[in-house]
Amino acid sequence: MNAAVLVQLLVSGLAMGFIYALVGIEYTLVWNSTGLLNFSHDKLIMLGAYLFGGTFVLGMGFSNPLAIVLAFVIMGLIGVLIANGIFNPLRTMQSMIFAVMGTMILGRIIKEACRLIWGPAPFAISGWLSGNIRIGKISISNANIIICLVSLLVVIGLQLFLNFTKTGKAMRCVAQNKKAAALMGINVTQNICITTAVSAIICSIIGILIIPLFNVSTTMSNSIGLKGFSAGVIGGFGYLPGAIIGGIIIGIVENLAVMVLPAVYKDVVSFVLLILFLLVKPTGLLGKRA
Amino acid sequence: MTKKMKIRIAEIIILLIALLVVPLFVKNNYYLLVFNRILINAIVVLGLNFITGLTGQMNLGMAGIFALGAYASALITRYANISPWVGLLLAIAVGWVIGQCLGYPSLRVKGVYLSLTTIGFAEVIRLMFSNLTDITGGTQGMRNIEPYSLFGFKFDTQGKMYYLFFVITAFGFFIAWRIVYSKWGRVFKSLRDNAEAVEMSGVDIADVKIKAFTICAIYGAVAGALYAHFMGYINPSTFTIDMSTNFVIMLLIGGLGSVIGNIFGAIIVTILPEMLRFLDDYYLITFSIIVLLGAIFFPNGWVDAVVRLGKKTINIISDKRAENGKAVSR
Numbered sequence: 001m002n003a004a005v006l007v008q009l010l011v012s013g014l015a016m017g018f019i020y021a022l023v024g025i026e027y028t029l030v031w032n033s034t035g036l037l038n039f040s041h042d043k044l045i046m047l048g049a050y051l052f053g054g055t056f057v058l059g060m061g062f063s064n065p066l067a068i069v070l071a072f073v074i075m076g077l078i079g080v081l082i083a084n085g086i087f088n089p090l091r092t093m094q095s096m097i098f099a100v101m102g103t104m105i106l107g108r109i110i111k112e113a114c115r116l117i118w119g120p121a122p123f124a125i126s127g128w129l130s131g132n133i134r135i136g137k138i139s140i141s142n143a144n145i146i147i148c149l150v151s152l153l154v155v156i157g158l159q160l161f162l163n164f165t166k167t168g169k170a171m172r173c174v175a176q177n178k179k180a181a182a183l184m185g186i187n188v189t190q191n192i193c194i195t196t197a198v199s200a201i202i203c204s205i206i207g208i209l210i211i212p213l214f215n216v217s218t219t220m221s222n223s224i225g226l227k228g229f230s231a232g233v234i235g236g237f238g239y240l241p242g243a244i245i246g247g248i249i250i251g252i253v254e255n256l257a258v259m260v261l262p263a264v265y266k267d268v269v270s271f272v273l274l275i276l277f278l279l280v281k282p283t284g285l286l287g288k289r290a
Numbered sequence: 291m292t293k294k295m296k297i298r299i300a301e302i303i304i305l306l307i308a309l310l311v312v313p314l315f316v317k318n319n320y321y322l323l324v325f326n327r328i329l330i331n332a333i334v335v336l337g338l339n340f341i342t343g344l345t346g347q348m349n350l351g352m353a354g355i356f357a358l359g360a361y362a363s364a365l366i367t368r369y370a371n372i373s374p375w376v377g378l379l380l381a382i383a384v385g386w387v388i389g390q391c392l393g394y395p396s397l398r399v400k401g402v403y404l405s406l407t408t409i410g411f412a413e414v415i416r417l418m419f420s421n422l423t424d425i426t427g428g429t430q431g432m433r434n435i436e437p438y439s440l441f442g443f444k445f446d447t448q449g450k451m452y453y454l455f456f457v458i459t460a461f462g463f464f465i466a467w468r469i470v471y472s473k474w475g476r477v478f479k480s481l482r483d484n485a486e487a488v489e490m491s492g493v494d495i496a497d498v499k500i501k502a503f504t505i506c507a508i509y510g511a512v513a514g515a516l517y518a519h520f521m522g523y524i525n526p527s528t529f530t531i532d533m534s535t536n537f538v539i540m541l542l543i544g545g546l547g548s549v550i551g552n553i554f555g556a557i558i559v560t561i562l563p564e565m566l567r568f569l570d571d572y573y574l575i576t577f578s579i580i581v582l583l584g585a586i587f588f589p590n591g592w593v594d595a596v597v598r599l600g601k602k603t604i605n606i607i608s609d610k611r612a613e614n615g616k617a618v619s620r
Contacts, residue, residue, distance in 0.1 A: 037402060039350070089586060095346045095482065098589045100405070101542055104350075104535050105582045112575035222531075226413055229406045237401065264421045271410040278395040278403055 004137040009255045015144035017251020018151035019206060023228025024235065024243025025158065026202040031238055032175035033195040034087045036099045040107030041203055042225025046218060047110050048075050048204025053125045053216045054118040064128070071204050079200030082106065083193040091192075111218050122217030129212045143212040150209060154202065155244060161198075162240075171195050223267050227254075230274040236287030245285055249273075309456065313449040322448035324564055326520055329455040330513050332556035335540045336466040336549065337509020340502040341404075342538065343546040344475065346482035347397065347499060351408030352537040354415040355507050357529035358384055359514025361419055361426060364435045364524060374438050374519045378512065385511030389504025397499040400485075404503070412534055419526040431525030435518050451520055458516065462509065467549050469505065478502050479547065539581055545591025554593045 023041065030038045038044075051074055056067035086106060090099035129143040162168040173181040174191045182188050207221065214220040227250055232238070235246025254269040261269070277284060316322060334352060341349050362384045363377030370376075392411055396403040419426045426432060438445045438454060445454045469475050477498050480488050489495050518524050536559060544555025562580070566573040588595035 037405065086586070090589070093589055095546065096402075097342060097346065097348055097538075097542070097546070098585060100348060101535075101538055102582060102585050105539070105578050105585060108532070108535065109575060109578045109582065112578060116571060116575065223413070226410055230410065233403065233406060262421075264417070267417055268414050271407075271414050274410055275395055275407065278399065278407065282395075282399040282403070 007138050008140065009258065010252060011140050012144055013252040013255030014248065015147040015251070016255065017248035018148050019210060019224060019247070020227050020231040020250050021244040021247030022151055022154060022202055022206050022209075023224055024231040024247045025155070025240055026199045026206070027228060028232055028238060028240055028243045029171075029195050029199045029202075030087075031232075033171060033192050034091050034099075036087060036091055036096055036103070037229075038082075038103050038196075038199070039100060040082070040103040040110060041199075041228070042221040043107035043110040043114075044075070044078070044200055044203035045207040045210075045221040045224065046216075047078070047114060048200075048207030049211050049216050049220060050114050050118055050207075051075065051204070052208045053123070053128075053211055057125055057128070058123070068208060071208065072201050075200045075204040076197040079197035080193045082200070083196035087192055087196060088189050115218055118216075120218070122215045122220075124215045125211055129209075141212070143209075147209050150205065154205060158198075158202075158240075167191075167194060227267075227270045230270040232284075233274050234277050234284055236284030239284070239286055242284050242286040249285075306460075310453070313452050319448050322452055324560060326448060326451055326455055328557050328560045329452075329459045330517050330520065331537070331540060331560055332459050332553050333462045333513040333516070334510050334537050335544065335552040335556050336462055337506040337513070338537055338541050339466065339506075339547065339549065339552050340469070340478060340509075341499075341506040343541055343548075343552075344470070344478035344482060345499055345502045346546075347503070348402065348405035348538075349408050349503070349506060350405045350531070350534050350538065351410070351412035352506075352510050353529040353531065353533035354408065354412030355385065355388055355510035356514040356517065356533070357412075357415050357419060357524075357526065358388060359511030360518035360524050360529075361432075361514075362511070363515035364432050364518040365425065367436055367519075368432070374436055374515075377519070378515050381511040381515035382508055385508035386504055388511065389507035390500065392507070393500035393503040397503060398496045409531065409534070412529070412531060416526050416529050419529075426526070429526060431523055432518075433523050435522050435524065437519050437522065455516060455520070458512075462512075463549065463553070466509075466552075470547075470549055474498075474501065482547075542585060543581070543592050545594045548591070548593065551591055551593045555591070558592065 023045075027038050027041050030036065030041075048071055052067050052071040056062045056070050057064065062070070082103070086099055086102040090102055093099065129146055131142045132139050133142060133145065134140075160168075162172055170181070170186045170191050171194065173184065173186055174188055174195075178188050181191075206224070210220065210224065228243075228247070231247035231250050232243050233246070234249060235242030235244065250270045250273060253273065254266050257269045258266055312325065313322060316325075334356060338349060338352055341347050359381040363374060363381050366372065366380050367374050367377045388411075392407055393404075396407040420429050422428070423430075437451070445451045470478075477488065477493060481495060481498060485495055488498075540555035540559040541552065542555070543558050544551030544553070559581075563573060563577045566577055569576055584592055
């Protein structure tokens with residue numbers, strides 16, 4: 001095992017880590033704002049990739065930036081629909097199982113719809129985030145670098161949005177205390193719509209970013225969705241910086257684990273980490289509350 | 291014995307007899323296969339009811355437990371060359387171990403951790419069984435799993451298996467019924483309604499939750515073992531998250547916490563997709579949309595919705611009769 005391979009594994013691990021971090025952020029936003037888990041998030045990631053690749057780039061022949069913007073707009077609208085159709089009516093039910101099952105069934109519907117609309121065969125988008133950069137012996141794919149950069153931008157942008165805009169501050173208020181937020185004149189229902197829309201847009205960013213890694217298929221995001229949950233638990237459930245740290249840890253650890261374990265068990269690593277953290281430190285690395 | 295109880299017992303006996311003579315009239319093997327699947331699904335849902343229906347903790351990895359039960363029983367029957375009944379006992383043991391080992395880390399702390407660990411667990415189990423090619427046959431699956439036999443009598447046709455599964459499901463139903471209306475069942479329910487108050491009353495809530503989850507895992511593993519010997523062929527690609535979702539949908543449609551509702555949920559969710567088969571490619575999406583609308587508009591389950599509708603119509607009819615000056619009997 002030479003140094004060049006190690007560096008390559010680290011870089012691709014870091015890129016995957018950023019993807020998990022984005023997944024962690026995306027569902028933590030919804031969790032904080034509604035107290036519910038969005039189990040359709042992996043299907044939303046897939047839907048974002050299909051909208052971008054299948055409809056706008058390959059189907060209509062738009063340029064990439066235009067396709068990205070259109071995908072964002074549609075995903076944002078879908079987010080509002082989910083909030084109004086599932087989260088808002090079902091979040092006040094006595095048990096969260098109703099809303100959670102609603103999102104799970106929605107995920108199924110999205111998956112079936114994608115299969116019916118775009119066909120069951122996976123496809124690639126040629127020329128999207130392709131190519132490599134060589135530094136000495138080390139070869140790094142452009143996709144990994146762009147994933148890291150875009151993820152950093154999203155993280156920074158989101159922090160600015162949450163800390164310096166009125167809507168962002170309102171989102172944090174709703175996350176902390178819905179009753180008090182409502183008394184302060186924040187429209188909680190509308191705020192949940194906005195949060196879900198932001199979360200859906202982040203989903204589509206993830207979907208578009210992982211096209212070069214997994215191609216566009218109905219199963220492209222299955223494992224990512226689950227590992228995003230592990231990332232949240234490892235970093236501290238319901239805490240945004242925790243989700244980022246947890247995601248990066250999982251990405252790097254599972255990529256380095258390939259050196260000792262057979263490659264097929266790569267997906268097991270995040271689950272083992274999840275159980276270990278629950279046993280040893282259930283609050284996660286950065287979690288505050290017990 | 292009161293008159294009401296007598297009527298109740300008579301009803302149950304008539305129902306049992308009706309269900310027992312089904313294979314005499316239904317000769318179509320496909321229908322019997324669907325009936326058998328309903329019985330197996332019903333066992334899983336009866337178990338799931340304890341943790342998700344009563345204590346309100348989401349278990350989204352029932353497929354993993356089911357798969358582990360199925361493979362444990364199939365593997366021991368194949369390699370140790372012993373009766374599938376031992377496999378059934380092993381499945382019970384496996385269920386207990388899963389319940390303790392997965393329940394302890396995820397239920398000791400408050401929160402939604404059980405749904406995350408069970409979902410991850412199911413994925414890991416599926417991956418293991420598809421990759422341990424030497425033992426489980428990998429994605430090719432295991433073929434020719436021996437059916438159950440009792441004193442030389444082989445349960446090898448769908449009709450014969452129907453009786454066997456019917457007896458086992460009835461037994462499982464009886465136990466579930468007794469547990470739900472026992473002290474344990476009441477603690478489970480109170481946990482869902484107000485965990486803090488239960489804790490204040492001196493109940494170790496983590497222990498209670500783990501108990502509920504263990505019962506659930508045992509039911510799931512037993513149903514898995516039955517499934518393996520019923521199908522005669524198991525393949526890891528069956529035990530996906532879709533399967534786990536299906537089990538929770540059954541629970542939801544039947545109504546959370548209702549033991550009879552569980553059975554109805556299993557019946558509806560097993561039969562409805564089969565009835566929608568004529569839609570061809572669109573049957574799964576139609577089924578999902580129906581279920582989603584049901585979950586939004588009848589969150590207490592379809593059974594409850596039908597019962598309420600029935601009561602409402604009876605009330606309206608009797609009101610009308612009262613207006614017309616006739617006797618009211620409610």
